[in-house]
Amino acid sequence: MTTPHARPGDPLTPAARALCDAMSAGFPRPEAGAEALRAAARAHLGELPPAPGASANGVPVRLYEGPGDPVVVFAHGGGWVLCDLDTHDRTCRALASRTGATVVSVDYRRAPEHRFPAAEDDVCTTLGWAADRYPGRPLVLAGDSSGGNLAAAAALRARDGDGPAPAGQLLVYPALDHRLEGRSAHDFAEGYFHTTAHMRWYWRQYAGPDGDPAAASPGLTPDVTGLPPTLIVLADCDPLRDEGLAYARRLSAAGVPTRVHLHTGMFHGFLGGTGLLPEADEALTGAAAWLTTLCG
Numbered sequence: 101m102t103t104p105h106a107r108p109g110d111p112l113t114p115a116a117r118a119l120c121d122a123m124s125a126g127f128p129r130p131e132a133g134a135e136a137l138r139a140a141a142r143a144h145l146g147e148l149p150p151a152p153g154a155s156a157n158g159v160p161v162r163l164y165e166g167p168g169d170p171v172v173v174f175a176h177g178g179g180w181v182l183c184d185l186d187t188h189d190r191t192c193r194a195l196a197s198r199t200g201a202t203v204v205s206v207d208y209r210r211a212p213e214h215r216f217p218a219a220e221d222d223v224c225t226t227l228g229w230a231a232d233r234y235p236g237r238p239l240v241l242a243g244d245s246s247g248g249n250l251a252a253a254a255a256l257r258a259r260d261g262d263g264p265a266p267a268g269q270l271l272v273y274p275a276l277d278h279r280l281e282g283r284s285a286h287d288f289a290e291g292y293f294h295t296t297a298h299m300r301w302y303w304r305q306y307a308g309p310d311g312d313p314a315a316a317s318p319g320l321t322p323d324v325t326g327l328p329p330t331l332i333v334l335a336d337c338d339p340l341r342d343e344g345l346a347y348a349r350r351l352s353a354a355g356v357p358t359r360v361h362l363h364t365g366m367f368h369g370f371l372g373g374t375g376l377l378p379e380a381d382e383a384l385t386g387a388a389a390w391l392t393t394l395c396g
Contacts (some may be wrong), residue, residue, distance in 0.1 A: 110190070111127060112365050115377055116367055116379070119377065120292060120367045122294045124141060124291075124293050127293070129297070131301075134181050134305065137179075138181070140182075142186065142187060145187065148186055149193075151164060151193075153326065156206070156226040159206060159229070161204050161207060162204075162205040163202065163204060164193055164195075164202065164203040167203050168395075170200075170237065170239075170267075170391055171240070172196075172241075173235045174188070174195070174243060174265075175241075175246075175250040176247045176354075177245030177246050179299070179302030180216075180249075180306040181210055184376055188247075188261070189205075190372070194374055198388035199388045200382055204224045206250075208223055208226075211305040216311055217253075218305075219250055220254065220257075221278050223253075224254050224258070231336070238268075240270060241255050242270035245274065245294075245365045248275065249316070252274055255328060256321055256324075256327070267328055267394060269328055270331050271333070271344070272332075273368050274332065275343075276317060276318050276319030276340075278313035279317075280299060280339065280343075282340075282345075284339055284341040285342065288337050293368060293369065294368035318345050319350075324347075324350050324354045325356070327351060329356065329358070330348070330351055330359070331358075331359045331388070331391075332347065332348050332358055332375075333363070335362075335363055335367050336362055336364045336366060337368075339368065341362075359390060361386050361387070363379045371383055
């Protein structure tokens with residue numbers, strides 16, 4: 101006997117399938133355009149508790165102050181086009197509460213109005229601001245999906261002297277390679293909420309018609325030596341899974357302390373299912389433990 105959402109041979113858990121289908125049902129195809137996608141991302145947010153805001157040298161941020169030492173500069177996902185501080189409020193609150201860290205959520209400029217490297221610049225600006233505001237405290241770059249791309253890119257720029265050195269980077273199902281050539285981009289192209297077609301569209305919006313998407317792909321950087329300890333959190337049923345695994349292998353081969361938490365039966369975006377998916381809570385708990393150990 102199967103549940104109403106279960107499918108024979110479905111690699112998603114029944115709970116993940118139910119949530120995945122619910123999220124997919126109200127989410128437009130990329131050809132609907134940026135405003136339709138943004139509206140869908142903000143649907144059903146409800147009322148959010150207040151959180152203090154600030155200007156990080158001109159970049160709007162939201163602060164979740166914790167009692168511990170770590171300061172996490174967090175970049176939200178959404179294909180560089182959609183999502184915002186509100187869509188990732190719960191995730192930032194959960195990360196702060198589970199770690200005791202202060203989380204600085206970055207309201208970076210979005211595409212297509214602002215192309216690469218505007219969002220990347222904003223994350224780097226915020227990292228420098230956080231170092232000044234919280235002197236002597238360990239800094240960690242973090243983000244999910246396109247935010248994971250921005251965190252990884254900012255870590256590379258900091259290594260090369262464009263900003264303070266972070267103590268670590270937490271990359272949650274990051275977008276790292278515009279080519280989308282991994283098998284997962286084929287195997288999970290449709291039916292798992294985040295589609296390969298959406299990801300290709302996001303890359304076009306971010307890079308622009310005359311831009312170079314390779315320059316915005318941290319997974320294609322020729323040198324990954326000297327990067328900080330890294331945790332990569334991945335969903336098994338995600339078009340981006342294989343580029344995350346490939347980056348982890350490159351980091352490890354270059355001597356960067358690297359851990360991968362691969363969550364089977366999960367889809368891209370599952371971390372937003374805390375309270376509904378045990379695996380989402382497990383992923384946050386694992387990330388919190390890693391962060392606590394890193395900065396302990």
